[in-house]
Amino acid sequence: MNLVLPQGVVRATSAGAWSSVALQGWGRLGSAPCQAARPERLRDVADAVTSNNGRNLIAHGAGRSYGDAALNGGGAVLLAGRLDRMLGFDATTGVLVAEPGVTIADVIRVFLPQGFLLPTPPGTAFATLGGAVANDVHGKNQHVAGCFGDHVAWLELMLADGSTRRLSPTQDAPAFRATIGGLGLTGVITALAVQLLRVPSNAMRVRRQRVGGLEAYLDAFRAARGASWSVGWIDALAGGAALGRGVLETAEPAAESVALPTPGARRMPFDAPGFLLNPLSVRGFNAAYWRRAPAQGDERVMHANRFLFPLDGIGGWNRLYGARGFHQFQCVLPEAEAPRGLRLLLEAVGQAGAASFLAVLKWMGRAGSGMLSFAQPGFTLALDIPSRSGDRALLLRLERITQEHGGRVYLAKDSALSPQGMVEMYPRLAEFQQVRARLDPGGRFSSDMSRRLGLG
Ligand SMILES: Cc1cc2nc3c(=O)[nH]c(=O)nc-3n(C[C@H](O)[C@H](O)[C@H](O)COP(=O)(O)OP(=O)(O)OC[C@H]3O[C@@H](n4cnc5c(N)ncnc54)[C@H](O)[C@@H]3O)c2cc1C
Structure with missing residues (x-):
């Protein structure tokens, strides 16, 4: 098989429908060697699912989950990218x-x-x-x-x-x-x-406003409850009175369309050397981002892609964190717990000196409908943590703070949650496992994440 390597596949050799590949999550924390099939038709999917030589299997989309949700070290993966009709x-x-x-x-x-x-x-x-x-x-x-x-x-x-x-x-x-x-x-x-x-159009009318600190941020989100879209960028390294400062963006569909932005050739061509990413440089970047939004706020009309997918414009931006990769930690906290819980999370990151580019704060209105859905009403915070010594201890601390404040960690981003944390944060886990046992009694579907979290 002539493989064109999709995102996350770092190495591949082929034999028949199966290739030996090494796969990475978006955070690039190590790689998982496994057997991969890349079917194009439904009948090939069935062949791959039923004839994987007794190995367990997991489907893999575009590899944009940060951790190990779509990895299966020592097992098989079904790369779904060609099922694209x-x-x-x-x-x-x-x-x-x-x-x-x-x-x-x-x-x-x-x-x-x-x-x-x-x-x-x-x-x-x-x-x-x-x-x-x-x-x-x-x-x-x-x-x-x-x-x-x-x-x-x-x-x-x-x-x-x-x-x-x-x-x-x-x-x-x-x-x-x-x-x-x-x-x-x-x-x-x-x-x-x-x-x-x-x-009504391909565009959005986006309002930006600076927010000076965490309490003000949460109030600004509440005031923007009626906005169709909202997202907050937080300077995760600002401390003291400026802790939690950032730029809130709210958006409404624009009446008129705009020209599609010309795709830039911006691409991170190599792994950034470790010295580039230090608290000083990240602090400087975050502060500059904060200042870029005018103090009195502003309003711009832009193509929806620019508002919705700001990072997609820089190919391979995950290499900015260097060859050792990074974790992303995302949690959601109920609204009543958010002021204290978010403060503790940001303080923990600051104290650990864990350089994080802009963190993201969003407002969630309702729970997801799946048994393991992440969403619940409240505030969700996402931040990057470069991989280096001490990162696991910090992630464990963030997990504890989240759990103590009635929140949960997002598995799409996760690389470090403990099995105990999983049980405490996902109350419908037992129900999920029952249905899973009915659908997959032989336990064929399994991933690095499911084994790490003790899901069998
Ligand atoms: C820059 C960036 C920003 C992001 N922002 C957000 C955000 O705002 N909100 C948010 O919710 N997420 C966000 N994510 C996470 C991302 O949306 C999710 O991880 C998403 O699931 C990735 O889709 P994928 O196709 O890459 O799936 P993968 O990462 O390849 O797989 C994800 C999971 O889906 C399963 N899967 C894939 N295909 C199939 C299939 N055909 N059948 C069964 N299972 C399948 C895999 O087994 C795995 O468990 C972001 C990620 C990045 C990199």
Whole structure:
């Protein structure tokens, strides 16, 4: 097989339908050697699922999860990138039927000019629809639109014996709810129907405002409750009275379209040397970002892609953290606990001197519909932590603070959560495991993450 290496595949040699590959998560924390198949047709998916020589298997989308959700060291992975056909679209209802390897960028390229957007796009358009279901992803409009799974009308799931069944809120609802946010552990999604969102143009009217500290930030989010989209950028290294300062962006659909931004050739061509990333340089970058927003705020109309996927413009930006990679920590805390919990989290990062470029704060309005969905009402904070000595201790501390404040860690980003933390933060875990045992009694579907978290 002639392999064109997708993101995350760092090495590959082939034999028949299977290739030996080494896969990485987006955080580039080590690599997992495994056998990979990259089927194009449904019948090839069934062959791969049923004939993997007794190895356990996990589906892999675009490899945009930061940790080990889509890795399977010593086992097999099914690379879903070539299952990328759009199968049908109803312009009157806005329902798109597609294979799981279709990316968010594909959908936007075809449907935004027709006045449709994906309902809850995450911060990268490189993610696939299969990955969006399996992590029940959320966007900058979670407070109004919920999560991706809320907009999935049905999906087709292939089980370990190669049979496929259709799941929906009314067709085997428990299996549907276990698969939404189910980390690929119930089977391989082979098709799905998703309700797109109607928009008046391809553009957004974006308001920026500086916020001086954490309490003011939370108040500003509450005041922006009615905004269609909102996201906060936090200077994770500012301390004292400036702790939690940042730039809040809110956005509404613009009436008129704008020209598509010309794709830049910006690309991180090498792993940044370690000395570049130090508290001084990161502090300088964060402070400059804060100052770039005018003190009195401003308003701009921009293409939706620029607002929704700001990091996608820099190819391979994950190399900025150097060859040792980085963790991303994201948690959500209930609103009542957020002021104290977020303060403790930011203080812990500051005290550890863990240089983090801009952290992201978002507001969540409702829980996700999957048994392992991450979302719950409150505030969610995401920050990068470079891999180096002491990082595990810091991550454990962040996990404890999150747990003590009634929150949970996001598995799409995770590389370090403990099995105990998983049990405490995900109250529907036992229910998930029951459904999983029914769908996959032989335990074929498994990943590095599921084993690390003690999910069998
Ligand atoms: C820059 C950046 C910004 C991000 N911003 C956000 C954000 O704002 N909100 C958010 O929620 N997430 C965000 N993410 C995380 C990302 O959206 C999720 O990790 C998403 O699941 C990645 O999709 P993927 O196609 O790369 O899937 P992968 O990372 O390859 O896989 C993710 C999971 O999906 C499973 N899976 C993939 N395909 C299938 C299939 N066909 N059948 C069954 N299971 C499958 C895998 O087994 C794995 O468990 C961001 C990531 C990046 C890199």
